[in-house]
Amino acid sequence: MAVKLAPSILAADFTRLEAHAREALDAGADWLQVDVMDGHFVPNISFGTAAVDALQRLRRERGVVVDVHLMVERPERYLGAFARAGADVLTVHVEATAHVHRAVQEIKGLGVRAGVALNPATPISAVEEVLPDLDLVLVMSVNPGFGGQAFIPRSTDKVRRLRKAMDEAGSGAHLQVDGGVSPSNAPDLVRAGADVLVAGSAVFEGDVRANVEAFRRVLDEKT
Numbered sequence: 001m002a003v004k005l006a007p008s009i010l011a012a013d014f015t016r017l018e019a020h021a022r023e024a025l026d027a028g029a030d031w032l033q034v035d036v037m038d039g040h041f042v043p044n045i046s047f048g049t050a051a052v053d054a055l056q057r058l059r060r061e062r063g064v065v066v067d068v069h070l071m072v073e074r075p076e077r078y079l080g081a082f083a084r085a086g087a088d089v090l091t092v093h094v095e096a097t098a099h100v101h102r103a104v105q106e107i108k109g110l111g112v113r114a115g116v117a118l119n120p121a122t123p124i125s126a127v128e129e130v131l132p133d134l135d136l137v138l139v140m141s142v143n144p145g146f147g148g149q150a151f152i153p154r155s156t157d158k159v160r161r162l163r164k165a166m167d168e169a170g171s172g173a174h175l176q177v178d179g180g181v182s183p184s185n186a187p188d189l190v191r192a193g194a195d196v197l198v199a200g201s202a203v204f205e206g207d208v209r210a211n212v213e214a215f216r217r218v219l220d221e222k223t
Contacts, residue, residue: 176196
C-alpha cells in the first residue's frame with residue numbers, strides 16, 4: 001500500500017487556503033487534513049465546517065480525500081454537519097466520548113469513513129474493541145491542540161505495537177500518524193507500519209513544492 005501524505009491545512013495560509021492546498025497537491029500530496037479544535041478538548045480553537053466547504057472544489061476536481069480530525073468534546077454533536085460539508089473521513093478521539101462504538105456507527109451511517117484517534121498517553125488497548133469497525137486509526141505523536149510541536153520519539157514504538165494489533169485483528173484500516181512528522185522521521189514511521197502521515201508546518205512553511213518533494217522522496221523509497 002502506497003504511503004499517503006496528508007498536509008494539515010491548520011498550517012496553511014488562510015488568506016489563500018485553496019491555492020496553498022492546491023500547491024501541496026500539485027507537488028504530490030495525497031489527502032488534505034482539517035484539524036477541528038473546540039477550545040475545550042484541546043486548548044485552542046481552529047475552524048468548523050466552513051473549512052471543509054472551502055476545499056470542495058479541490059475535492060471535486062482532484063478526487064482528494066478530505067480527512068477531518070475532530071479534536072472536540074462530544075463529537076457526536078457535529079458528525080452530521082461535517083458529513084454534509086463534504087468530509088470523506090471523520091476521526092474522533094477515544095478520550096472525547098464515552099460511546100466510541102456508537103460514534104463510529106453514526107459516522108458509517110452517514111456514508112463517511114470512520115477513524116479513531118489516540119492521544120500520546122492513551123494505550124492502544126483503548127481502541128482494540130472497535131478495530132474491526134474502523135477505516136483509520138490515528139496515533140497522535142504530539143499532545144493535540146497546537147501545530148509545530150516536536151515529535152514524541154516513543155510514538156514510533158506505539159505505531160509498531162498498534163500495527164501488530166491491527167494485523168492480528170485482521171484490520172484493513174489505515175494507520176495514521178500526526179504531530180511533528182518530517183522527512184527525517186517519516187521512514188521510521190513507515191517501517192513501523194504507518195501508511196498515512198499528516199504534516200502541517202513541514203509542508204506549508206517555506207517552499208511547499210520542495211517540502212512535499214522531500215517527503216515523497218523518502219516515502220516512495222519505502223513503498
